[in-house]
Amino acid sequence: MTSPSTLFFYIAAALAAALTAWLLVRYRQERHYRRRPYVAPAHNDWQLHQPDPLTPLQHRVALLGDPGAVATDGTDNLLRLLQHWQHETGPAGTVIILGDNVYPTGLPAPEHPGRAAAEQRLNALLDVLRPFPGNVVFLSGNHDWNKGRPDGYEYLLRQEAYIREQLPTAHYLPAGGTPGPVALQLADGLLLLVLNTQWWVQQGPRPTSDSKEPFRQLQRLLTENQHQRIVVAGHHPLYSNALHGGKFTAKQHVFPLTTVHKRAYVPLPFIGSLLPLYRKLVGAAEDMAHPRYRKMRRRLLRVLHQHPHLVYAAGHDHNLQYFEQHGSHYLVSGAGSKTAFVQKGGQATFVHEHKGFFSLDYYANGETWLRTLEPDAAGAPLPEVFRQRLYPGPVVAAPLVRSVRLPVTAELPL
Known part of the structure; x- marks a missing residue:
């Protein structure tokens, strides 16, 4: 008769063997497709289609997320690509x-x-944007709020x-750390709506607002502007095949601390799978699984799903992703200065672990085209x-909706 301790050993050994086999299969699969563009099979003929x-x-919109770690010596290939797009x-x-x-934490005091280092990085981006004759719109993300810490509101205002x-x-929208939405007319028949998604997940002080009122305002703006083409922008994605969407590499199961710091190669096999599992099911504050993020996402999707034919653009995950859901288009364009693993397949139409950004091209005949722009080592655009x-x-021409700049509620030294 097998003793309970022996039975436990056999079960543990079987589970360990099964986990090891799964990790090896995952690792082999990831090596095959990592850093290669993935396009869903239904769209494999994309090269056959192009604008007339x-x-x-009529108008072009560059969607550039997470540029906070650009090179400051003038050699950054992404900034050079942005200059090319602007020209x-x-x-x-x-x-x-x-x-x-x-x-890593926004603009300190x-x-x-x-x-000094934070100013250099921000100035490198501002110097590229300064000569651009079009519109420039800044949103804030969790790192701009001191990674969501209780004093993050001070960092945001600064x-x-x-x-x-x-x-x-x-x-800089929405102004003063308010949740929004704020409307900005980009061209005839093209409206931008900006949300401060960090407001819903932020700890500590933030501007006072009813957490449900922004969604009612968004519903009203979308209803009143159904005759326009609409882009809704927020920092946090609503669909993602990457870290904040609960997707992890096989390496991160063995070296779980690399999810916090890329060089933290402390091997924790088997036990290390608990951290990815925790972030997938419970989540850190910046993850979709976290209760505050999950509630914000659920409410926002409830509104957006009622209004097809719009584009929702976000950053946050450091890659390029495109999803088509409920007649609308959801983008993750967070590869402005870093790249990170993104899993292929699932609901995604396109994903790529590569620096770059998406461009929305609006034509006079009413067509809207999504383009993927990625730089080579020198900053020249690679083939799409x-x-x-x-x-x-x-x-359809639309009445002009001007952006409203709300008063900043506190002043901090520059």
Whole structure:
């Protein structure tokens, strides 16, 4: 008769063997597709489709997330690619910076030892944007709020004031750390709605608001502007095949601390799988599984799913992802200065672990095209790895909706 201790040993050994086999299979699969563009089989013919070169381009929108770790010596290939896009686009364009504008913790106080490095990184981005004749819109992300810590509101206000001083023509939306939404008319029939998604997951002080009221306002704006093409921008994605969506590499199960720091190679086999499992099911504050994030996402999707034919753009995860859900299009464009693992398949139409950003091209005949822009080592644009026509249809002119800058509720030293 087998003793309980022996039975427990056999069960533990079987589970360990099964986990080891699963990790080896996952590792082999990941090595095969990591850093390669993935396109869902239904869209494998994407190269056969392109905009009519004779149709005038009405407006272009660059969606650039998480640029907070760009090189500050003028050699950053992503910033060079952005310069190329700006030169090609001219005044009929908008650059939307989707948050996490300065790593690792936003813009510290003037006396902080990390202030100089933070300023250099932010200035490198501002210097590239300064000559652009089109619109520039900044959002804030969790890192801009001191990684969501209780004093993050001070960091947010300080960064907003700095950008307003250094680049007065830029919009920092929503102003003063409020949740939004804020509307900005980009062109005839093209409206941008900006949400401060960090407001819902932030700890500590933040501007006072009913947490449900922004969704009611968003519902009203979407209903009133159904005749327009609409882009909704927020820092946090609503769909993701990457870290914040609960997807982890086989390596992260064996070296779980690399999810916190890329060089933390402390082997914790088997036990290490508990951290990815925790972040998938419970979540840190920046993960979709976290209760605050989950509630915000559920409420936001409840509104957006009622209004097809829009684009929701976010950063946060350091890769490029595209999902089509309920007649609308959901983008993750957070590869502005870092890259990280993204899992292929699932609900995604396209994913790629590569620096770059998405561009939305709006044409005079009403078509909207999604393009993927990625730099080579020198910053020149690589051949496109994916594009898709999102919407056909005629352009309908719309009444002008101006952005409203709310008063900043506190002043901090620059």
